[in-house]
Amino acid sequence: MALFIQQVLNGIMLGSVYSLVALGLTLEYGILHIPNFAHGALYMFGAYLTFLIVTSLGFNFWLAMVMAMIALALIGVVVERLVYRPLMLESPLSSFIAAIGLIFIFVDGALNIFGPDFKRFPPMHTLVFQVMGITITFQRILIIAVTVILIVLLHLFIKKTTMGATIEATAQDREGAQLMGINIKRVRMIVFALGTALAAAAAALIAPIHLVHPGMGGPVILKAFVILILGGMGSIPGAIIGGFIMGLVESLSGGYISTSYNEVFAFGVLVTVLAIRPTGLFGAK
Amino acid sequence: METAAKLFSTRNLIVLLLIIFAFTIPFYVTSRFILHILIMCCIWAMAATSMNLIMGYTGQVNLAHGAFFGIGAYSAGLLILKLEINFWPALILACAITVFLGFLIGLPALRTRGSYFAIGTMCFNVIVTVIIDSWEDLTGGARGLLGIPRPAPIPLPFGKEITFTSMAANYYLILISLLLSILIIYRIVHSMLGRTFMAIRGNEELAESLGMSAMRAKLLSFLISTFFAAWAGVLYAGYIGFLSPEISDYHVTFELLIFCLIGGLGTMAGPLIGAFILTIISELLHGIAVPRLVAYGFVLVIIMIFLRGGIIGGVRMLWLSIGGRGGR
C-alpha cells in the first residue's frame, strides 16, 4: 500500500514535468500546425543552462530557473524566426527535417560542450517528510507546486489578457485572425517564446532529481508526442491531463512491471491507439 | 534505331562507365581501409536508396527504416549463429521475416497520415531498439551479437568455390547487391507502378478518385523498402560480423534520411551521392574530434531552407533554368 502511494506521488511529480513539456508543445502546435520536434532539444538546453547558472555563477536555483526560462524563450524566438518561419508555407516534411537538424545542433552541441557524463546538481532542499511509511521529499512537492502555479498563470494569461485571446483566435483560425488585423508574426513569436520557456521550466524542475545529460530530451519529447496524439494536438487540457496520466502510467508500470520496458509500454499504447483511431483519440475528421 | 540511340545516350554511358569503374577497383586498390570505406558506402547507399522509395517517391515519412535494417541484420545473425543456418538461406529468411514484420506494422501504421505516421513509425523504431537491447537471452542485449562469420562459400562446378574471406570478394558481393537493388528500384520507379507511387505523393485524394488504392500502393512501397533495408542489414551483419542494438537505432534512420536529403530526395542518384559523400567524410574524420552531427544539423537546416532538392535538385533546377525539359 505504501509502495502504491509512493508510486502515485512519483507519478504525479513526473506527470507535472510531462504536462509542462506537453503544454509547450501543444501551444506551439496550435500556432505552427506542425509538431516542433526540436522541443526536446531545447528542453535539454534549459536544464544545462540552469545547471550552469547554479554551479558557475552560484545563483539561487529559482533565480537560475527563471533566467534559463528567459534565455530559452529568446532562443525559441530565434529558432522560430530563422528556421520555422521560412518554411511556413512548405510541406510539413521540410519543417520536420529542419527540426531534426536543430536536434543535431543542440544535442551534439551540448555533447561537445559539456561532455557526455551526467551532471549532478548541488544538494538543495533536503527536507524529507515521513508520512505513514511513505518518504516524501520537499523537492518533489515543490515540483508539483511550481507546475501548478505555472499552469494557473498560463491559464490566466490566455483567458484574461488581450494577448491570450489573440493567441486563442489565431490558433483556431489563422486566416480569420489575419483578416481581423492580428499580427500573426508576433503571435508566433510570443507563443514560441512561451512554449520554450515552459520546456525550460520543466527541465530545470526535474534536473536535480534525474540529472542532466545531452540525451535527456529524447525520451521526454517522444512521450510528449504520445501525450499530444492521445490528448489532441493543440488541446491545452489534453496536454495537462495527458501529462499527468503519462506520469502515473510510467511510474506505476515502472514500479510494478519493469523500468526498461516502460517506454515500450507508453509507445505500445500509442501505436495501439493509432491503429484503432488513426487520427488520435481526439483527432478531427 | 531509336532504341540504339537511347541505349547509348550520354546518361546511360556515364552509368555504364561508373559500373565498369566500380568493378575494376579491387584490381588496383589494395588498401583494406579504402575497400572498407567503399563497402560501407555501398551498404548505406543500398539502405538509403530503399528508404528513398517510400519517402522520396511515395511521399510517406517512414521513420522506422533503421529498425528494419536492424531486424534484418539481427535475424540473419541469429539464424546463422543459433540455428546454424548457412548464410545464403539465412539471407532469404531474414528478408522474409523482416518483410513479414513490416507487413504487420505497415498495415495499421499506414492508416495514419502525415505527422502521425512519422511519429508512429519513429516510436516503433525506438521500441525495436529497446527490445533488442533488453531481450538479452535472444539478442545478447547491449553486449551484442558477436562472431557472425563471413558468407559461406558458394560451390562451383569442377570442385571450385567462391569464398568470402577476402575484402575483394565481400566488396563484389555488396556491390552486386547494391546494383541489383538500384536496378529493381529504378525499374519500379520508371513504370506505371512508380507513377502510382508518385501520384500518392502528389495528392492522395486525387489518386483515389482516379481509381488507385492509396493503402495498397503505400503498403507495397513500404514493403519493398523494407525488403531492401533488410537485405542491406544482412550484408552488414555478414561483413562486420558484430551487431549491437545501435544499428537499429533512430540515429541510423536519421542518417539515412540525411543521405537522401543531401543527395536529393525523390531522385535515383540522390541517395547514392549522399551516402557516398557523407560516409566517406565521416570515415575520414573518424579519428578527428569534429562534432559531426552538429555539422550535419547545420547542413540539414540550410538545405531545407535554401536547397530543398539536395544536390541533384540543385542540378535539376539549373538544368531547367537553361531551357531543359521537364516530364518523364
Next chain:
Amino acid sequence: MSEKLLEVKGICKDFGGLRAIDDLDFHIREGEIFSIIGPNGSGKTTLFNVITGFFPATRGSVIFKGEDITNLKPFTIAQKGIARTFQLTTVFTRDTVLDNLIIGHRLRIRAGLVGTILGTRSKQKEERRCREKAEEILEFIELTRQKNTIASNLTQEAQKRLSIGMALATNPQLLLLDEPTGGVNFKEISSLISLIEKIKEKNVTICLIEHKMKVAMDIPDRTMVLNYGRKITEGSPKEVSQDKRVIEAYLGKSYAA
C-alpha cells in the same frame, strides 16, 4: 428507353449534429446531362462526396448500373466507372500535363510488381496504352500545345480542362463535374461548355454541380434543385426555373409571391 444509370435512394448525411443531406432521392438517366443547383451550403458537394465514397452515408443507398455501391472506397467506385472533378481544381501540380493524363488511365491496367521488375512485354504494352490514351485525351481537351507544361503553370481554365481530361482518362460511364466553370471568365465558359457537350457525344453521362445560371440551365437535359440538403424540385430546366419554391430558395419569399 433511357436506363437509370445512377440511383440515389433515401441518402442522409450527418456531420455530428448537422444534417447536410436529408432523405435525398433522385436518379440520373444514361446519356443525359443532369445538373444539380442550389444555394451555397445546400449539400451539393457533400452529395458528390457521398456518391464517390469520400464520405460514408449516414443512411440510404447509392445504386450504379444496378449495383449497390454505397460506402465503397473511392478507388473502387472509380474502377466501377464513376469519375469526378473537385470544386477546387485538383491536378498533380508538379507534373506535366501529359504525365497527369497518363496516370489517369492507370486504373485500367494491372501494374503488377513482378512484371514491372522483369520488364515483361505485357507491361510495356500497358504503358504504351496509357500513353496513347493520354495523347488521345490531350487532343480531345485541346491542350496538345501544353503537353509538357508543368500543371501549376497552366491558366485556371486550362487546369479545369486538364482535371476533366484526367477524369475522362479513367474511361468512366458517369462523370461528376463539381463547378466546372468556377473561377473562369466569361469567354472561357463557352469553350468549357462545348467541351462538356463533346463529352456527351462520346456517350458519357454527365452530372454537373453549377452556380452559373447559363451553364446550369442551358446545357442540361434535367435539373435538380437542393436547399439545406433537401431536394426542392426536379425536372427540365424550364420547369425548374419557373417553380416558385426554387425562386424562394434563391431570392427569398417576397420574390416568389
